[in-house]
Amino acid sequence: MIHLSPAATSEIERLKRKQQPNILFRLHVRQGGCSDWIYDISFDTVVNAEDQVFDVNDIQLLIDKESIRYLDNLTVDYSEDLMGGGFRFHNPIATSTCSCGNSFAI
Known part of the structure; x- marks a missing residue:
């Protein structure tokens, strides 16, 4: 099960309004980072x-x-800070993450 925080849900909905009416949100994992x-x-x-x-x-x-x-059980959040806004990922199966929070190890 994937969880979207209220802030992530709101941001995805905002971004979707700029796209096609029935566009889908894709979440993918690839090697890198x-x-x-x-x-x-x-x-x-x-x-x-x-x-x-x-x-x-x-x-x-x-x-x-x-x-x-x-x-x-991944939780996707969204927050803004002095450097700008971005999605944040909270992955309970990750054994480590990088300082930017966009890559992880298992």
């Missing part, structure tokens, strides 16, 4: 055969089968 794995978010209009679709806070969330195993 300074801690082995990096979170990758985007919008998509295509649901691939390997995708799972979740309805989280009325947002359609796409996650491919390879990524889902790294995202169990």
